[in-house]
Amino acid sequence: MSTTQSDGAVRQIYDPVAETPTSYRRDPEGAHPPLSYPGYKSTQLRHPKQPLLYLPQTITEVTGPQLQAALDLKPTDSDLTLQAAGEPIGERIIVSGHVYDTEGKPLRDTLVEIWQANAAGRYAHRWDRWAAPLDPNFKGAGRCVTDADGRYEFTTIRPGAYPWGNHYNAWRPAHIHFSLLGRAFTQRLVTQMYFPGDPFFPYDPIFNSVRDEAARQRMISSFSIHDTRPNWAQAFHWDIYLRGPGATPFEEAF
Amino acid sequence: MIFEVTPSQTVGPYFAIGLPFDGQQQIVPEGTPGAIMISGSVYDGRGEVIPDHVVEFWQADGDGAFADLHGYGRRSTLAGFRGFGRSAEEDGDGVYRMLTVKPGAVPLSAGQEPGRPLQAPHIDVTVMARGMLHRVVTRIYFADEEQANAADPVLQSVPPERRHTLLAQPTADGYRFDIHLQGDDETVFFAV
Numbered sequence: 001m002s003t004t005q006s007d008g009a010v011r012q013i014y015d016p017v018a019e020t021p022t023s024y025r026r027d028p029e030g031a032h033p034p035l036s037y038p039g040y041k042s043t044q045l046r047h048p049k050q051p052l053l054y055l056p057q058t059i060t061e062v063t064g065p066q067l068q069a070a071l072d073l074k075p076t077d078s079d080l081t082l083q084a085a086g087e088p089i090g091e092r093i094i095v096s097g098h099v100y101d102t103e104g105k106p107l108r109d110t111l112v113e114i115w116q117a118n119a120a121g122r123y124a125h126r127w128d129r130w131a132a133p134l135d136p137n138f139k140g141a142g143r144c145v146t147d148a149d150g151r152y153e154f155t156t157i158r159p160g161a162y163p164w165g166n167h168y169n170a171w172r173p174a175h176i177h178f179s180l181l182g183r184a185f186t187q188r189l190v191t192q193m194y195f196p197g198d199p200f201f202p203y204d205p206i207f208n209s210v211r212d213e214a215a216r217q218r219m220i221s222s223f224s225i226h227d228t229r230p231n232w233a234q235a236f237h238w239d240i241y242l243r244g245p246g247a248t249p250f251e252e253a254f
Numbered sequence: 255m256i257f258e259v260t261p262s263q264t265v266g267p268y269f270a271i272g273l274p275f276d277g278q279q280q281i282v283p284e285g286t287p288g289a290i291m292i293s294g295s296v297y298d299g300r301g302e303v304i305p306d307h308v309v310e311f312w313q314a315d316g317d318g319a320f321a322d323l324h325g326y327g328r329r330s331t332l333a334g335f336r337g338f339g340r341s342a343e344e345d346g347d348g349v350y351r352m353l354t355v356k357p358g359a360v361p362l363s364a365g366q367e368p369g370r371p372l373q374a375p376h377i378d379v380t381v382m383a384r385g386m387l388h389r390v391v392t393r394i395y396f397a398d399e400e401q402a403n404a405a406d407p408v409l410q411s412v413p414p415e416r417r418h419t420l421l422a423q424p425t426a427d428g429y430r431f432d433i434h435l436q437g438d439d440e441t442v443f444f445a446v
Contacts, residue, residue, distance in 0.1 A: 020326040022363065026445070032262040033387035040264075042385025045299035046435050048443045053412060055391065055444035058362045060378050063322035065312060065338030071275055102257045115272025123268040125344065127306075141272035177266060179273060185312045185378050186446050188389060192263040209387050210261040218260050240260045 021245035023057045024186040025102055030212050039205035041166055057186060057246070064184040067111055068145055078144035080116075080156040088138035090119025090157035094227055094235040095193070098150045099180065101244035106150025110242075113179040114154060115141045121160030121174070130162055155233065161200055173200040173207060180242060187242045194220045195236065262388040265308055269382075270344030273308060279341055281311060281354035283334035288316060290428030292394070293351045296381060299436035303348035304383050309433070311339040311352050311394075313377040318358035327364040359402060374402035374409060381433055390443040394431050397421040416442050 035047035055061065076082045081092060095114075099107045117123045117140065120132040124140050142154050161174045175192040182188055194207065198220075201207055210216045218241070227235030265273075282289050296307040314320050314337070319330040321337035330337065332355070341350030359372035377394040395403055403409050409417060419441045422429035434441050 022326070022365075027259055031259050035386065035388055035390070037387060040385070040387065043387060044385075046304070046383060046385035048390060048440060049436055050416075050440050050442070052390075052443050052445040055393075055408065055446045056362075057446065058373060058408070059320070059327050059360055059364055060312065060314070060373075060376065061446055063312075063320045063326055065321065065336065067275070067336070067338065070277065070336060100257065102259060104255060104257055113272050115269060117268075123271060125268040125271055127267060127344075139271065143272075175263075177263075177269065177272065179265075179269075185380075188310075188380055189260065189262060190265050190382060190389065191260055192266075206264060206387070210263075215258065215261050218258065219263065241257045243259055244256075 020062075021184070022062055023246035024062065024184060024243045025246040027243065031215065033209035033211070037205065037209040040209055061186050062184045064182060064187065066109065067181065068109070071111070071143060073143055073145060078142050078152075078154050080138065080140065080142045080154065082155075083139050084137035086137040088118065088135050088157050090135075090138075090160075092155065092233040093158045094153060094155050094229065094233050095176065095221065095238065096151065096153035096227055096235070097221075097238040097240060099146050099152060099240045099242065100150060101242055103244040105244070106146070107183065107242060108146050108148050108150055110146040110150070110152075110183065111143065111181045112146065112152045113141075113143050114156075114176050116156065116176040117159040117162055117174075119157050119160050121162030132160070132162065158195070158234070161198075166205060171200050171203070173198040173204050178240065180240060182242050189240070189242055191240075192219060193238050196220055196222055264384060264387050265382040267306055267384040269308060269342055270306070273340065273342035274344075275340070279339050279350065279352050281313070281336050281339040281352055282332065284353065286332070286334065286355060288355050289353055290356055291351055291353055291425075292377075292422060292429045292431060293349055293425075294422075294431040294433060295348050295350070296383065296433045297435065297437070301437060304435075305346060305348035306344075306384060307341065307348070307350070308380070308382040309341040309350045310380040311354065311377050312380075313337055313354065314357040314360045316355045316358045318360040318372070320360075327361075356396065362407070371405060371407075372402075374399055374406035376406070376408075379433070381435075386435075390435070391446050392433065392441050392443050393420055394422050394429075395420050396429065397423050412442050
């Protein structure tokens with residue numbers, strides 16, 4: 001099934017009934033950070049020491065939830081600047097992109113959930129005690145579902161960097177947390193989106209836990225003059241890739 | 255052209271800003287006939303409870319049908335059955351409590367021919383927390399399903415001395431399933 005987009009490009013999209021994958025490509029070695037990464041100290045007591053066992057992709061692994069009805073999303077769920085009585089302080093930004101699978105097909109109806117610090121780098125969370133101001137007009141959470149072209153969009157405030165206790169003078173690069181449910185249990189992803197040119201990149205063990213340079217680049221958004229709104233908001237573009245169909249049908253994999 | 259996946263990063267300590275939703279631990283609505291509570295905790299390598307965990311369930315209903323809207327497999331007809339549950343609390347007591355129904359046996363694949371063996375009742379589980387750079391995945395089986403468990407190809411692929419880590423134990427209102435990230439009883443985690 002194909003669709004013609006507003007830019008004239010024809011892209012393949014899934015027919016949700018006819019083309020649901022029956023297996024998903026397994027992530028290659030090094031695609032994700034290791035569970036044990038000494039530079040990020042909290043991994044020490046929180047990583048399995050036994051090797052992971054092979055789980056065939058049965059019907060349970062290739063099906064997945066649809067939470068739209070449970071969440072009853074409203075437009076303000078994707079605009080983090082409209083969730084309080086007043087406007088939050090900071091640089092207003094639009095963060096948008098597409099969710100694709102590894103074959104480049106847009107994934108529609110995909111739940112995208114985000115949370116982030118405010119412009120000063122402080123989370124609206126009672127456990128965040130960093131001495132930066134809270135913003136009463138910024139909760140820092142949003143949700144949306146990708147459209148028929150796999151596109152998502154949030155309006156928010158550019159988050160600040162903040163210190164943390166991992167090592168002496170540790171700072172997290174500015175980031176937005178992203179959670180994607182995907183269409184199958186195998187496609188679940190939680191990650192962080194970073195901003196281009198962040199000076200803290202070389203010093204952050206969480207960012208650098210992804211050992212492959214090209215893979216790290218896939219976590220960094222790009223500034224997009226195209227997506228900016230004149231006299232209103234800057235814009236950053238970030239595409240997210242979830243696993244695509246695998247080559248091995250279940251019966252052969254077991 | 256094949257693209258590479260976006261890498262995982264830790265869910266961090268502040269996910270409770272963004273991940274909880276109303277009724278997140280209700281895989282079935284209150285009052286569903288046959289509803290049970292599956293509860294448990296996540297333990298670190300010191301044996302201490304991790305209170306700021308994210309635990310997610312994905313499962314079939316009692317008939318072995320899924321709440322999957324993509325059309326793969328048989329669709330659940332149980333009223334209000336979500337199939338998905340999430341425990342992501344800011345200030346919980348470190349115990350997740352999923353209100354659900356015990357899943358039925360399910361086929362290996364949607365196109366499976368009738369008469370072929372079914373998988374034992376099970377639930378797919380995702381675990382995430384601060385200090386975990388990627389999710390870990392496990393499966394809940396049920397200790398009182400001995401016959402079905404003995405024939406389950408995934409459970410039988412696990413070394414016998416570790417299978418008990420995948421068995422939920424009956425309680426007064428359902429089952430208990432604890433997750434140990436490390437230690438003598440380290441839970442079996444799967445590469446999916």
